[in-house]
Amino acid sequence: MKFDDVLRQIGEFGPYQKRTYFFAAIPAILVAFETLSVIFIFNIPPHRCAIPGYHGDSYYVKDGNHTLMLNHSIPKTKDGWDKCHVFTEALNDVIVANYHDVIEGTENGTVSGNESDVSQMTSYRTSDSLSTCDSWVYDTSIFESTIATDFDVVCDRSVYRPSSNMISEIGTLFGVFICGILADRFGRKIPFYIGGLALIGGGFGIAFTSNLITLNVCRFVLGIARMAVFMNGFVVGMEIVGPSKRVFTGLFIEVLWCVGELLLLLFAYSIRQWRYLEIALSIPSIGLMFYWWLIPESPRWLASRGRGEEALQVLEKIAASNKTQMPKVEETKGLFEADTQFSLRQVFQSRELRTRVLIVYSNMFVIAMVYYGLTLNVTNLGGDIFINFLIMAVLETIGFAVPTFLLDRVGRKPVYCVSILVAGLACVISLFPVMFGAPEWAVIALCMTGRLFVCTAYGVIYVYGAELFPTVIRASAMGTGVTVSRVGSLISPYLADVGILVGGKLENALPLVVMGSPAILVGLFSLWLPETKGTRLPETLEDLDRFRSKRRCGGCYGTGDEDIKEMTVEGEAEGLTATR
Structure with a gap:
């Protein structure tokens, strides 16, 4: 008897399992906080160079004298005052001294000199040569302060934002490796708890940081912590429920992620200073300190490590809460069978498997890249950032709910192919509204589409991809796919900010075009993949080879309806993997 057979007999989703799943899955909300808060705390508001020597300068023009000083000191561009340059002569000591003669009360930012005195300053500028500025003033109408305004992450330093986001993703990628190793060796509970403590420390560390180096160290730690908490909480929740419930529970945790997005929006709208916002988002994580007593170790992991007595204790609690009977001891004989490990050599032995690996992994890579790229890009779109984020969160909830209703009705392949192709086309088409001067909302609408x-594609690929791999390597193959997807998310910060780095007319549309083009390409590749709905899933590499020779027929392995349903559900469940 296999482990899933035991769960079917004692109950697949009873009170004890629901309670454990709830506690294991609810941290997805906290992970969403720390993952997406960067959209608000690292926002770069409208800004310009500060007037040299005038410490009472502000982003808003106060009066006519202030305008004259701006004209004298800072060049104008088509978008307003220059963000990165001042007139070179405005930097010399003579001009600064004249400012101090003309300007009084600089501490409160008022100008008391008369207009004729201020206008005389223009006579000191004899050329239009420019120099880069080293101080800025910011629009504080939306955010009172952000990381970008406190540390002047603008102009030549604007690359620091995508670099910081990349460091966070490197931490997440590192977390995939280290947490996977720790979870296999020490169980799911220990790395989950350590990750929870790191989530608390990293969040508060960011809030009280005084320099960008410390900030990036904390973000790296948070990247590891997010993966430790989300992945191990996900796995504990999935491994304690029966096979027929894993598709639902695997997708429901994504809904909790979306709940986290909406709560984050509420916090960000209410708290406009980034340090206070980060503190408010970190406080709920303190509850993770009590999780050691709230969730059990995964009984499946205990069984795989030969700790049968401990595994049976958890299973007995499940049976007691479901008011069912445990199977007889002799029936649990195969409960401690080890999983077959994935070998790269096996990929290259089968042409069919090799092709599927390349297509599925390339799709995972691009989906993660586009998903996180569009998430980070919301701060660069025009319009109200809070409304944009709200629309994004609502659409994400709908997008993750779609697979639940369509996969078993329409099929995996059509839902996935349509989703990834439409996503790519919507991004690429955004180029045309910019080129032809369409309203700003047109680009926003295409981005949200x-x-x-x-x-939707994100929610489908981990079910569809898992069903394409044979049982003997399914779990390991999907685990490797998750690692590949993290590499895609690693480069997404630079793609999201490529418009800012390049500048020009296509600033808003360029990131969408860069992300949409590969999405269309891998979407076309995915058309080659077979449909898996209603077919018995491959169990061995030989099954794949036989499938290749009978590619044009349906139900290639010839099985009864009952077996088809059972194999499909188990395949979906086995392939669902924590990906945040």
Whole structure:
């Protein structure tokens, strides 16, 4: 008897399992906080160079004298005052001294000199040569302060934002490796708890940081912590429920992620200073300190490590809460069978498997890249950032709900292919509204359309991809796919900010085009993949080879309806993997 057979007999989703799943899954909300808060705390508001020597300068023009000083000191561009340059002569000591003669009360930012005195300053500028500025003033109408305004992450330093986001993703990628190793060796509970403590420390560390180096160290730690908490909480929740419930529970945790997005929006709208916002988002994580007593160790992991008595204790609690009977001891004989490990050599032995690996992994890579790229890009779109984020969160909820209703009705392949292709096309088409001067909302609408469909593709690929691999390597193959997807998310910060780094007319549309093009390409590749709905899933590499020779027929392995349903559900469940 296999472990899933035991769960079917004692109950697949009873009170004890629901309670454990709830406690294991609810941290997805906290992970969403720390993952997406960067959209608000690292926002770069409108800004310009500060007037040299005038410490009472502000982003808003106060009066006519202030305007004259701006004209004298800072060049104008088509978008307003220059963000990165001042007139070179405005930097010399003579001009600064004249400012101090003319300007009084600089501490409170008022100008008491008369207009004729201020206008005389223009006579000191004899050339239009420019120099880069080293101080800025910011629009504080939306955010009172952000990381970008406190540390002047603008102009030549604007690359620091995508670099900081990349460091966070490197931490997440590192977390995939280290947490996977720790979870296999020491169980799911220990790395989950350590990750929870790191989530608390990293969050408060960011809030009280005084420099960018410490900030990036904390973000790296948070990247590891997010993966430790989300992945191990996900696995504990999935491994304690029966096979027929794992598709639902695997997708429901994504809904909790979306709940986290909406709560984050509420916090960000209410708290406009980034340090206070980060503190408010970190306080709920303190509850993770009590999780050692709230969730059990995964009984499946205990069984796989030969700790049968401990595994049986958890299973007995499940049976007691479901008011069912445990199977007889002799029936649990196969409960401690080890999983077959994935070998790269096996990939290259089968042409069919090799092709599927390349297509599925390339799709995972691009989906993660586009998903996180569009998420980070919301701060660069025009319009109200809070409304944009709200639309994004609502569409993401819809996008993750779609697979639940369509996969078993329409099929995996059509839902996935349509989703990824429409997502890519919506992003690429955004180029045309910019080129032809369409309203700003047209680009936002296309971006949100891409966001909706890439979320659907995100939800489908981990079910569909798992069913394409044979049982003997399914879990390991999907685990490797998750690692590949993290590499895609690693480069997404630079893609999201490529418009800012390049500048020009296409600033808003360029990131969408860069992300949409590969999405269309891998979407076309995915058309080659077979449909898996209603077919018995491959168990061995030989099954794949036989499938290749009978590619044009349906139900290639010839099985009864009952077996088809059972194999499909188990395949879906086995392939669902924590990906945040």
